Amino acid sequence: MIETCPHHHEEDRDAESAAPPSNQFWRSLEELSNTPEFEAMLNREFPAAASLWKEGVSRRRFLALMGASMALVGLNGCSRRPTEKIVPYVIQPEQLVPGKALQYASAMPLAGYGKGVIVDQQMGRAIKVEGNPKHPSTLGGTDVFMQAGPLALCDPDRSQVAVNRGNVATWSGFENDFRATVQQFGGNQKVRIRLLTEPVTSPTLFARIQRLRSTYKNLRWHQWSPFARDNAGAGIRAALGRDANVVYDFSKATRILSLDSNFLTDDPGSLRYAAQFIRRRTPRWKPDDLTAHHESARTENAYQVPSPVPSAADMNRLYVFESSYTITGAKADHRLALRPSEIEFLARVIAGEIQGAPTPLPQPLQKHAQLVRAVAADLKQNPGRSLVIAGDSQPPNVHHLAHIMNAALGNLGQTVSYIEPVEPEPVNCTKSLSELVTAINNKEVDLLLMVGVNPVFDAPADLNFADALETIPWRAHLSQYLDETSYHCHWHLPESHWLEMWGDIRAHDGTVSILQPLIAPLYATRNALELLSAIAGQAPTSAYAAVKNYWAEVWKNEVDRRWEDALRAGVIEGTASRPIDIPAGQAKAPDLPTAPTTSALEINFRPDPTIFDGRFANIGWLQECPKPITKLTWDNAALISPQTAVSLGLADRKNPELANGQMLELTVGDRTVRMPAWAQPGQPDNVITVHCGYGRTRIGRVGNGAGFNVYPLRATGSMHVAPVSIKRIPGTYPLACTQNHQLMHGRDIVKTSTIAEVHEKREPRDPAESDIALEGETTQHGRRVKLSIYPEYDYPGYRWGMVIDQTACIGCNACVVACQSENNIPVVGKDEVLMSREMHWLRIDTYFADQGEPQDDPTQRASSAQAMFQPMLCQHCENAPCEIVCPVEATSHSFEGINEMTYNRCVGTRYCSNNCPYKVRRFNFFRYADPAPNLAIMRNPEVTVRTRGVMEKCSFCIQRINRERTEKKIEWVKAEEQGGSVTMRSVPNEHVEALPAATHLTACQQACPTEAIIFGDINDTNTFVSRLKTAAAYQPIHYGVLTELNTQPRVSYLHRITNPNPALTLSRTTVEATPASRSSIPSPPGGAP
């Protein structure tokens, strides 16, 4: 029972924490305060030299490089292969052009729901995942999990063969054993089989299960997912009296209230919601075009003339009451950090206000009365255009209240729609799993077949699932890794990755997508359809046949045409769930719970932002992807508020960050977990947030041992929130944070404006000021003076540039992982991140600023911190500081304005990095990109894999530019030839007019669900990017970072625009009004010491 016993794990942790401490973590202390004692302790000039001789090497080797190709390298290296002659294609297969990517539509299943993707395939290898613009859940955007697909596919630690009781086995061996066991327990009619799957929306899979049920009369089906949406389902049942799914339309919502809902990432429809939400919010919002925007952007890149900035009334306003800092909270105009139990009170009071039946707030919450009334009034003033959304971790009552409020506000059919359940058999997963365990304990289960789930790791602790599992006479588990659950089963069956299988799956609104394999299974794996087919007792069918036959029955004689269409489009039109017409029933609000007591500590269980429920723990990209807000990598921590850190004695009031990395013992009921603390600004007091999914013991070399398993604290009665007691225990633990300072120190880095201010300062800025940003010119004595001694270069052809809209950036990290996937960026491992050597070409800087009145007390200040995101990548400065200092001219300016890195020429002086004010250059301190055979197949063949000792950085995805240039050149030459006059054989760069408009997107731009990144040709006045950079309407909110250094960056930014409620923020707006006044406010700590 190693998995469920925290103590073993703790010992490992302790051993590790004995390694040389890195006081990296303690660095940002002086930000909040400067007590001498504290600094004396922290700021030793020469921290103990960390020896890389032993620990460093092995950690890095084994963890850092998910590469690690142990078995395969060994086997291949040692054996002499027989001579096998290969023969080139005599006839090239149709469509297969070496070097040219093919694109296939598919869908990524996650916890039962699908997200439509388009996968780039090069010579039969899936190398990049993009969003499918036609898919209702993604609208062309992606999230980190979708982006990580290629690495997950190639993960060398994925299970490769069936394992029977510890021995390598075969699929036919499994089938025989299964049949024998069924006979042993009385045959098809008597054997008591239980099937445990994730929530199922796939029509074909459901049909398979139905057939299985008909074969085995005593088969019972259970569904389990640790973050299933049980509370939401219960809330809907309470409000509507029936099962339904709810779908939101954020494009119509101007006032949004989130009750602990992280709808920007945690919902199956999040990508769509984020896109709709942001489209209603950015200054480049177009009132007439709120829906098909994404698609047109991707296909044509032909934007309309940017419309004027929206009015405050049209721009949406987001109120967030939340119990942990999420990216949704970071985008809020008004955010209130509350204990999870308090949210229901506020929801209840707001619902009362809306319905005209005010109820008083309990005493501890009286201080929020003004805010609550203002929110209610604002919602009421926008009937049919408002939206109340409750989070999955909130109890059914709050969901129920949200439905009542939406009904009372007239939002039904406008911003909120109810649809027929997307799952064919919706269940409460917690209840379903409990029933299974009860059945097992009653000895009612002969055979248990588990598909894709990992309950030994993630089941509620009070079920003692592993113990129960051991009592089943015969148990089998289909999964991608030989994981904790497999370890307790007689049979482990390797599961195919979604990029190598046929299947179908429904989106959040019920729309079906067909999963197409991009590659034949790399190993002897099967998917759920194939497994269930093999044991169904009939002639087994392939997954392809299963899916196609299912849809053939639906489509009858139209099957051929519709099948092709479905594969091409990636969605099946008309399969969305039917809307349910619900009268705005005045359902009775649930009873008020007992008044909350503020003294008790509450713990909040959340899925991890990058490894989800733990299933992605072996994916290096996701482990190393800095978590939004905390910027932690490779670990989870107990997030506590600075105030709570002080009360627990982990830190003093002036230095809340002292708490970071100190070990805590969390006790829920009689179960205990030890993990490090992290003081998180903006976290409500007395609330501990833990992200689940860490502390895996049996997944692979990357994920094993990373972080701390907190599932043992979860119980069926308290799946999301529980009372907890904390104790400080001796010891610290190194936490790898990628951004140690999260304050701007009065520097004008993220500029912010309220929408009202944007309208006030519509007139263009001082021309001299804007010139410095873009042209490197200034005005002296009425004369224009260039600020560089170097002659100006006239860009006759393309001139690439980028604008980043900080209003639109939600900090979701999709761009970070997309960049990593596109550009073959290596993973370096926790120890290297501790040495600040992460390689991300694109990072998202998160800064905290005060919200509300400035406070002197750092701890107080931290509680009202406002997080702001700034994607930071190579700025491609016109006057690049890196270029002039490189002694070998390895970095230079291209004729299209890109700051280019010539890897072959780089000798690695790192002078360019020192001179880069943005610090966006990354250095290969070691040979991070080990050529592991498995990983080699996911590499983008158009991008060089960098060797040790060379600098690298964002290239504006120059491979995409060149690919398009090549295509355009071929087209141009062909056109010339057909026109009969072959006068010029190359694209005339000197004639701008003759250049075809560039339409490609950078990887980050393509991944971004909210279109925060806009890239294109600045010379072409029709591109969106050039309009954003030049249109007068945008000048007041358009700026470059650190332009006072005369770097003349090619990447410029739009202000982060908020729409605060004037009734609430008279004092607040003056605080945030101007950069100057804002900069005078010292801000709370970045949390990262």
Add this chain to the structure above:
Amino acid sequence: MTDTSTTAPVIQPGHTYETVTDKISAIVLTRRFGRGWWIGFSLGALGTMLLSFSIGMLLLRGIGIWGVRIPVAWGFAIVNFVWWIGIGHAGTFISAFLLLLRQDWRTSINRFAEAMTLFAVACAGVFPLLHLGRPWLFYWLMPYPNTMGLWPQFSSALVWDVFAVGTYFTISLVFWYVGLIPDLATLRDRSRHRVGRVVYGILSMGWRNAATHWHRYTQAYLLLAGLAAPLVISVHSVVSMDFAEAQVPGWHTTIFPPYFVAGAIFSGFAMVLTLAIPLRAAYGLQDFITLRHIDNSGKFLLITGLIVAYGYGSEIFMNWYSGDPYEWATTVDRFRGSYRHAYAVLLFCNILTPQLLWSRRIRNNVIVMWIIALIINVGMWLERFVIVVQSLSHEFLPSTWGMYSPTIWDWSTYIGTIGLFIMCFFLFIRFLPAISIFEMRELVHEVAEKEARHESP
């Protein structure tokens, strides 16, 4: 320049040509090298082995074994490089500048000061090569004809560095060797061992003490001195431009070239004292390296220390006066930030400690002078550490601020170069005259003449 009546003589009275020659050549030719030499040499050799091992690891594994990171992409390697180069400066300054200025007291210390320069530059030269991500491609920094038609980028101070340091090493080597030739001939003539006669014979390049030899020799030596003198100024100016050229707050300062040159001579004289004081004690050279030398070196320490202090002051003032928030934030960070202890110690070592040298009593106290020299050596190392590391750790975007911590390999490489320096120095003492014999003879002659002039009227 000094009133000889009140200061110690440059050579103790009573020496003749013969005693000078005997005394100095005996160190090499006849004296037994006891346990002390062997211990010192072994320590140096151990250090050199450590250096070789560290370099081996570095080449094998990559620069990542060092503590460099983003944002502090330059660490110990550059600190040590500047430190060693600076140390070398005093040697050149003594031999070239003081020769041209006809300072007679330089004679007894110039030889080993030059040797010190040579070894220090060799130690320094190791670092810029090793700190490259791909050291084996170092030659790409040099202009050489190649099929790609590529030149280095002449706007980068690192290219100037290659020329400056390369020239410096070459000139120092030639200057030192040329200066050695007459003494090598002396050793050849006095050596009682065949091997010694052959080796010194080859090295002395057929020196026959002919008048034409002396004539040409003097010409060549002066010419080389003329070549070397500007290098004292130029090399460290160029090195300082490695920093001044960049826009890193704390680096981008016009005071850097003169301030670095003064700092170099400062640290170089400190190193001369560090070496000379034990040397004269160990080999009984008090007659040749007299209190006069120690006193003069102390004065040099004082004056260059004051220039360095002015440099610090000017930097702080300009950062405040310029109104540049980034520069000022870096200045404040030096006093209050993570590296403030290093900064405080360096201010103590480089500004406060040299103030003791206003006192003649202290300048004439050999032990105290040796301690002061050591303190200054430490202080000057810390100065480079603060300039390189602190400036990089605290730049423009707070999101990129980060601390540096050296690894065991940083330390081993640094200690290894100290070992190399020690080993070379001990070999030098063992096989070559640490004090210029012929120049000392000349000095005996000059002093005698001077005394005769004083007495005769």
